[in-house]
Amino acid sequence: MATVNRNTVVKAPDWLFTPQVNPVPPEVIRRSYTPNLEGGPVALVMEFLSETEAGEYSLRPLYPYGKLYFYETILQIPTYVIFDPATATLEVRTRQEDRYVLAQPDRQGRFWIAEMGLFLGSWHGERLGKTIHWLRWWDQTGQLLLWSRERAAQAQARAEQAEQAAAAERQRAEQLAARLRDLGIDPDTV
DSSP states (O other): OEEETTEEEOOOOSEEEOSOBOOOOTTOOOOOOOTTTSBSOOOEEEEEOOSSOOGGGOOOOSSSOOHHHIIIIISOOSEEEEEETTTTEEEEEEEETTEEEEOOOOTTSOEEETTTTEEEEEEEEEETTEEEEEEEEEOTTSOBOOOHHHHHHHHHHHHHHHHHHHHHHHHHHHHHHHHHHHTTOOTTTO
């Protein structure tokens, strides 16, 4: 939200990142964010391309301002991302000399987002019952950051492997005890 020439301008991005947000009491649910009143400025804005108007590209310099113009010129957001899930098109713009410049992806098609210290890219796969293109984050080493469900599945797989290893070890111990008994040795006294 901003006030420009006595006009209140409200743009609700699909996603935003602010490095510093003032805490609120636990009973308060934050449903919006006002930069500089509730914390620091917004560092990254993300828009998912709408199917009807493509207003995410609007450079309209007059009220009501276009989104691209508003983020670039009025709020001066350092990074502006537009993602089209239908085509997996990901565009990242960074402010350089008061204008957005299209960033170039790395060899894996990912973009370094300096404000977050992470790579952002498109990933095709199943989530929430839908197999489509999703935005995903990777760390500095190129490791995919897992969603909570993926982390839970990994933890469950590790637990199952540990249980299988423990069962195999118990079976080996029982086999060794049986051999010792066959040799006339009581394994409980050894």
